[in-house]
Amino acid sequence: MENIRNFSIIAHIDHGKSTLADRLIQFTGVCNERNFQDQMLDNMDIERERGITIKSNAISLPYRGKDGKEYIFNLIDTPGHVDFSYEVSRSLASCEGVLLLIDAAQGVQAQTLANLYLAMEHNLAIIPIINKIDLPSADINRVLEEIDSELGLDPDTHIKCSAKEGVGIEEILEAIVGRIPPPRGDAANPLAALIFDAKYDAYRGTIIHCRVFEGSVKAGDIIKFMYNGTTYKVEEVGHFLLTRTKREKLSAGDVGYIIAGVKTVADVRTGDTITLQDNPCVQPLPGFKEVKPVVFASIYPIASDDYQDLADSLEKYKLNDASFIYEKDSSAALGQGFRCGFLGLLHLDIVQERLEREFDLSIILSVPSVRYRFTLKDNKVIYVDNPTHYPDPSDIAKGEEPYIRAAMMLPERYLGAVMKLCMDKRGVNSNMTYTGPGRVELSYEMPLGEVIFDFYDRFKSVTQGYGSFDYDMIDYRESNLVLLDILVNGEKVDALSQIVHRDRARARALLACDRLKDEIPRQMYKIAIQGAIGGEIIARSTISAFRKDVTAKCYGGDITRKRKLLEKQKAGKKRMKMIGSVSIPQSAFLAVLKSDND
């Protein structure tokens, strides 16, 4: 155990986490040049393309230290987005130390801080690393100052590196040996292993990623999940080299995997503790929490024939994403579909993109909603995350919506613009501290419903990418809520209905009307788009009709040509949804959700 080091790399998005992981992998020689590819730990195409980590990942790196001893480094890669902060916390709980990566040009950002706090909560050894020192805009002195003033760490403990150029890598490896403590624990104790992730494998079922704190586990053992008491017989244990590599057993201090015939990842809870059925540990490891989705939206197939395909695809997708939930839903306008719950908007984006990409589906997404709480006049309390289930307004005694505390870091010069944005989003109780010359940390309490509606894009835009953002759920607060409906030629499009604060309803309605006007192609007749609360129309726009499209001649030879053209157009129309007598393209549904200032 003395030779094991379990650590993670934490960083703000784009500060070079995946590149540093790549260098460590290359340097320790676990993979040769031939099977190396960039962003080794980001397995999914979507991760590589977006440069973000969605799933946690782990790899064991053998390292011979300068002291001549052989070490095993277990690097646990964590997601880098606020939607996945619980996963991050479980990964960190599996470590004894972290490399805290800071971009030499950008300095400390909101996620740097958020992740640092998480690391501190787990009492992890922290090694600050200043990355990208090769950049012309690198400002190492400023970053050192920030490490001192903003992070409260000793700037002398930093290591400079350029993961891209491979500079400083050996120093980092030695620091891992010297400064991150070896795991504690006793292989003779009852088994206590923390699940930090689970992946689905078509042949083996669920691959449980875990960190063993106490005891040991081997093939043939009967393990028990402490969360729900289910038991499984272990088929295989092992650790992560480039691929899964079988081992005889996993013991206290190890990071590895367990295969035990668990059907889906939904049967496994990240953060749960695994123990042995016949020799259980007394209590589970701390920190378990059931993650609950906070953003909800319905997914419909564009062609109703594709409903079964969508159902099958969701089932397959769900195999590998335990935090994604869904149930049947139906819409008067869009037919059969599914109501889905997500950890946040990024998560929603990812699910949508993967459904379209990996399962080749054309889908329409309804306007995302948070979960509102209504107290009815008969004192019944109901939660509503689907505008279709909005209660009869005359029955509502009180409406409440979830609030978050947003933490933002930004250069002072953007302060005015960000404060304006936060106020636009009904932010209250602001708090501001100067964290360094020209830099501020700003916090606001805001309704989550506003934050999921294009806040992040606008925040990045007003801070020109220099601002960073993180949030925590706080509580439910009373709010004057209304149901905003969108009508297309008098027909309610329920997938576009939104629950909104009364003061914001008109602006939202106008925006939706404008967006739809831009996105719905002109048709043979005039199309009226209206926003309404109850029976009251509060916004409208009109799409004029096109009035001539016919071609002049259509005789013998023209007919085949014309038919082929119309067949093409007809195929294009299949990607649109007929609502009443109006064809609405998929893009229109998305456009309603997008920011109004781009």
Added chain:
Amino acid sequence: MAFYKSCFSSFDTIYIGGGTPSLLSVQQIDNILKAVYHNFDIDRQAEITMEVNPGDVSPAYLQALRKLGINRLNIGIQSFDDTLLKFLGRRHTAQDAVVAINAARKTGFNNIGLDLIYGIHGQEINDWKQTLHKALSFSPEHLSCYQLSLDKKTPLYKQYKKEGLKMTEENQALDFFMTTSKVLTDTGYTHYEVSNFALNDSLRSRHNMKYWRHEPYLGMGPAAHSFTDRKRWWNKAAVKTYLKDISEGKNPVDKSEKLSIEQLALEALFLGMRTKDGINLADYKTRFGSDLLVEKERIIEALIRNKLVEVKNGCLCPTLAGMAVADSLALI
């Protein structure tokens, strides 16, 4: 023609057109018609049309055509404005057009169709009205008024490109279309197809109606299309290979297609929506097994409400405004 003796027996319309048949000598046309009569059974009352260019026809030529049995002339007037004719690259002048029409009348042709074009660069709506009135002064039995469309291969398209000329935009095109319809229907013509007008129902182009009703037709010559049952085929377009095949005793067919029921239905829709008579709903149901009024109820309701179609005498018919968007009506 001998190839088709077995699948086509009789015809009641003949159309010599596509290209410029008036370049042919009387003798050549005679040969063609003789071959037709030799191979097929031709109705005594057949409509026999020939397309002619105003510059090509002398009184003697016209006289000869009549003797050959041609009883309908389609004259490619295009415009009565020399500037526009020149712009279009036509060989004839407005004066040639007047002379040709008068000569045809004098020869005794009592079924004359005039082809006109609108939407030409530089043409204002009033210029077009003048051309229409000039055409009407000859009381033609039939008028075809086409909006100028530019095939990418034509010299005119290249000219538009080179000079940065704009195609007629939608509202203006609609104005031309509506004005044409109004002027001609006010004068007593029936607007029976997007671009076609007849002085009375019996003077409609019987031949062209066949195209729009999926009736069988046989096309002879390079690139000519034929249709029967569910099959459509067309000849090779290059004159050289066409002639080579013929001389080797081969059928000069380029390609053929067998239409699926869906394809036929789509054609029936877009062809029907181009005509005043519209789509016979009972026929449509028999042919394609679908009741349009039931299956497209919502959209047809909206179309009726917006005065784009109407249901009359068991037919789904486009209104004038509907005819202008016939292509979209076909996609309901």
